[in-house]
Amino acid sequence: MEVKLKKRDNEVKDKIIIDERPEVNLWKDAFRRLLKNKMAVLGGIIILVLLALAIFAPYIAPYHYAEGSLLDNYAKPGTKYLLGADFMGRDLLSRIIYGTRISLSVGIVGALTAFIIGVFYGVVSGYYGGKVDDIMMRFVDIMYGFPTLLLIILLMVLFKSTFAIATPGTFAGYLNVVDRAFGGLFFIFIGIGVTAWLGMARIARGMALSLREKEFVEAARATGNGNLQIILKHVLPNLIGPCIVTVTLAIPGYITFEAVLSFIGLGANPPTPSWGMMISEGYKAIRSYPHLAIYPGLALAITMMAFNFLGDGLRDALDPRMK
Amino acid sequence: MVNYIIRRILWAIPVLLVISLITFSLGHAIPGGPFDREKQLPKEIIANLETYYGLDDPLWKQYADYLWNALHGDLGPSYSSRSRTVNDIISEHFPVSAQLGVLALIIAMVVGIPLGMVSALKQNSYIDYFCMFFALLGVSVPAMTLGPVLVWFFALKLNILPVARWGTWQQAILPAFTLGIGSAALLARLTRASMLQVIREDYIRTARSKGVSEKNVTIHHALKNALIPIVTVLGPLFAYLVTGSLIVEQIFAIPGCGKYFITSVTNRDYPVILGIMLLYAVLIIVANLVVDLTYAWIDPRIKYT
Numbered sequence: 001m002e003v004k005l006k007k008r009d010n011e012v013k014d015k016i017i018i019d020e021r022p023e024v025n026l027w028k029d030a031f032r033r034l035l036k037n038k039m040a041v042l043g044g045i046i047i048l049v050l051l052a053l054a055i056f057a058p059y060i061a062p063y064h065y066a067e068g069s070l071l072d073n074y075a076k077p078g079t080k081y082l083l084g085a086d087f088m089g090r091d092l093l094s095r096i097i098y099g100t101r102i103s104l105s106v107g108i109v110g111a112l113t114a115f116i117i118g119v120f121y122g123v124v125s126g127y128y129g130g131k132v133d134d135i136m137m138r139f140v141d142i143m144y145g146f147p148t149l150l151l152i153i154l155l156m157v158l159f160k161s162t163f164a165i166a167t168p169g170t171f172a173g174y175l176n177v178v179d180r181a182f183g184g185l186f187f188i189f190i191g192i193g194v195t196a197w198l199g200m201a202r203i204a205r206g207m208a209l210s211l212r213e214k215e216f217v218e219a220a221r222a223t224g225n226g227n228l229q230i231i232l233k234h235v236l237p238n239l240i241g242p243c244i245v246t247v248t249l250a251i252p253g254y255i256t257f258e259a260v261l262s263f264i265g266l267g268a269n270p271p272t273p274s275w276g277m278m279i280s281e282g283y284k285a286i287r288s289y290p291h292l293a294i295y296p297g298l299a300l301a302i303t304m305m306a307f308n309f310l311g312d313g314l315r316d317a318l319d320p321r322m323k
Numbered sequence: 324m325v326n327y328i329i330r331r332i333l334w335a336i337p338v339l340l341v342i343s344l345i346t347f348s349l350g351h352a353i354p355g356g357p358f359d360r361e362k363q364l365p366k367e368i369i370a371n372l373e374t375y376y377g378l379d380d381p382l383w384k385q386y387a388d389y390l391w392n393a394l395h396g397d398l399g400p401s402y403s404s405r406s407r408t409v410n411d412i413i414s415e416h417f418p419v420s421a422q423l424g425v426l427a428l429i430i431a432m433v434v435g436i437p438l439g440m441v442s443a444l445k446q447n448s449y450i451d452y453f454c455m456f457f458a459l460l461g462v463s464v465p466a467m468t469l470g471p472v473l474v475w476f477f478a479l480k481l482n483i484l485p486v487a488r489w490g491t492w493q494q495a496i497l498p499a500f501t502l503g504i505g506s507a508a509l510l511a512r513l514t515r516a517s518m519l520q521v522i523r524e525d526y527i528r529t530a531r532s533k534g535v536s537e538k539n540v541t542i543h544h545a546l547k548n549a550l551i552p553i554v555t556v557l558g559p560l561f562a563y564l565v566t567g568s569l570i571v572e573q574i575f576a577i578p579g580c581g582k583y584f585i586t587s588v589t590n591r592d593y594p595v596i597l598g599i600m601l602l603y604a605v606l607i608i609v610a611n612l613v614v615d616l617t618y619a620w621i622d623p624r625i626k627y628t
Contacts, residue, residue, distance in 0.1 A: 039459075144611075145338045146345075147566040147603040150584060154346065154596065157588050158353050256465050260570055263467055264585055279467050283574065290475040297468030305463035312459065 026241070026318075033317040040313020046306035054100040061094035066271040074289055083295050086281060088271075092292065095273040096299050102185060102274045103255045103303055109189045110196045110254030111247045118197035119236075119243055122204025127212050127231055137205065143198050152191045152257060156266040159187040183272030188261060192254050203246055207239040241318040248311035252304035259300055275300045324619065331615070335608045339601065343393075346600045347386050350593040357402035357591045376400065389597070398601075399594035403587065409598040412583065417602065419489060420572070420579035424565035426495055427503030431560065435507035436553065439514025443549075444541065446519060454511065461508025470501045470574040487576040498575040502568055506560055510553060518549040551621050555614045562610035566603045 034040050053060060062082070068090030075085040083092040125136035163176040179186040211217060212235065220230050259276030261267035268274035275296040282292030357378075358369050373379045377388060392399060398409035407415075435458075442454040477497060478486040485494045521527065522545055530544045531537075569581030580599055587595035 141334075142338050142341045145342050145604045145608050147600065147607065149567060149569060150600055150603060153585065153588060154349050154600075158349055161354050162352065252463065256467075259465065259467055263570060264573060276467060279471065283471050286471055286474060287479060290471065290479065293471035294468075294475065297465075297471055301464045301468040304465065305460065308459055308463045 030241070030314075030317040034313050037313040037316060039309045040317070043306040043309025043311075043313065046302065047310060050100050050104060050303060050306070053097050054104050057098045057101060061091075061097040063091040063094040065090065065095045065098040065273040067091075067094075074285065074292075077291065084289070084291055086278070086292055087285065090271075092278075092295060095278060096275070096296055098273040099275045099278065099296065099299065100303070102183075102268060102272065103258065103300065105185065106188060106192065106258040107251040107255045107303075107307070110192045110257075111251050113193035114196040114200045114250060115243065115247050116197075117193075118200025119204045119239075121197065122201040122206075123208045123231060123235060123239070125201070126205035126208025127227070127235060129209065129212070133205070133209075137202075140198055140201055143195070146195075148195050149257070149260065152195060152261065153264075153266060155191045155194065156187060156261055159190065160184075160266065163187075180269070184267060184269035185258075185272070188258050188267055191261070192257050196250070196254060199250065200243060200246060204239055204243055207242065208235055211235050211238055245311060245315040245318060248307060248314055251307045251311075255300070255304060255307075328612075328616065331612050335605075335612075338608060339604060340390075342604045343390065343597060343601055344386065346597050347389070347593070350591070350596050351382060353591060357593065376402065389594070393601070398598040401587075401592055401595050403590040403592045403595075409594045412595055413580070413598055413602060416578055416580045416583045419577060420565050420568055420581060423495070423498060423502060423568050423571065423577065423579060424561055426499035427506065427564045427568075428557065428561050430499055430503035431506035431510050431564075432557075434504070435510030436514050436550075438507070438511040439516075440518055440546065440549075442511065442515040443518030443522065451515075455515070458508040458511040458515075461504050462512070464505070466501050466505070466570045466574070469504060470497075470571060473497050473501060474574070487574075489575070489577045489579075494575075498568075498571050498577060501574070502564060502571045506564060509560075510556075513556065514549065514553055517552045518545065521545050521549040524548070551618070554621060555618050558610035558613040558617070559607075562603075562607045565606060 058064075068085065068088045070089050072081070072085045072089035073087050075081050075089065077084040081091045081093065083096070086092055086095070121136065121140075125133045159179075163172050163179065168177070175186070182189075217230055217234055220234050225233070258267055258274065259279070262274035262276035263280040265277075265280070268277055270277065278296035279293050279300070282289070282294075282296065286293050358364060358372050364372075370379070377385060380388070389399060396410075398413070400408050401412055404412070438454050438458065442451045442458075445451050474486055474497065477484045484497055485491070488494055489498075527540060527544055530540050535544070566581075568577075568579060569585070571577070572579040572582040573585075580602075584596065584599050586592075587599070
């Protein structure tokens, strides 16, 4: 009798195991929903194509971005130059292709700083609360009072003029060499990094503030976990989703900053092919050659659109209630 | 409530102090003086100019003097145009930026809010998809792309609007659209989301079940409540449009503050840089304060202590 019962128990147990549904975790589920969203998939594909263009630019672009012949200046679009040539006779298409490198790298660097500094800052501030939170958030409030664009412009002028006259060999001189190597982008990275993390810090802080009151955090604390462990294992995983969405939707903003700076001549150094600079160069000849300003503009808009499509899709996928 | 307002206004003081201090230091950290010209001025003249403008004082004294004068409404002299003070420059250029910002905001509201409403009322229809696609497009197209396209099409191809400059209403159309269309798209998305949320509320169901006509429900019950989040973003949106019109001003050769800011940065005209920075910071701080206050005013459930 006893033996029989045991056997049945085991059978039931086996059955339960067989019936167990395949493991569904938040990320797989979100990814499945993301794939169903056509716009998001389109955005993702465009971003992949842009990445490929950026990485393989030397193999794809018909010419080098700085290579031009003054005989061909303002050449019409045709077989030699698919989208025409600019005022220095450089192939517009090649410059647009190389330009993806600049826009994407600015977007990625902005996103990384926003993510690493912003999330860290916000989580620490929100999780510890009280005085720490007060002081940390006051600082963010002050930074928020700045007209961001004007602050970055001022920083760029400071960087460009301070380090340009720095003596070689010193730290400042070294920074200038690095900036030259990046075609004038290094200081843009810093300028964007200075402001990019603010919004993210606020969002992460708000979420950490509410998460730390949740029962599972209390449970973790009751079972003897330290603060660091709770933050890493319980707080961070719960706010990473919305932070990814925020950062994806913020990338177009970083890309615009670079384009704006290069447009007004404070960004990339010529002949680095920045779309913003190409638009401003092309705009000078808009009466006769409107395509020179319009094509780089379209490239910029398509890139921003792709990130917005993907970001919107991610938001719907990660938080189905928001739709 | 009064307490809250007073505290918020008091908090603005240290914020403005820090912003002015940072801007002041950044400005002075830029190498080269305001009187460096391509043709070098004699040393004695530069020294005289610096004494005249107080530039040979220690930095802390310059900063303190600046603050003291700023508190009395005097933002100081401009180094690059000797006949005008910073007050003159701001009162000449800021109204232009403000006009442009107001026009852009009006366009954003007139285009964006109805679009969002229609979208929400016809949720998941083709109209909705079309409106939202347009909105996503509008959010993604920067002024730098839109400006040249509009100029090329309306000013050069059709030849019905002027290419640039500021003064007549025709000249305002293209820049205002370029600046406002992104915000219109933003408002459309916000209106739609807020409207969708409100339509599902119990009081809407109650109104319907009482036999209120659908038109009345939409206008009196739904729209009023759906507009709360919209009204609150208008302040920061205006601040954003005014402080962010730099590129539009550059493209359309509009003599606004943003364009002048770039000029004064390259001229190292510190008082002008500081003046514009402070003015914009005040604008942003006031806009944020107004948001919180309108929130409390529109939605009595929100209480500030």
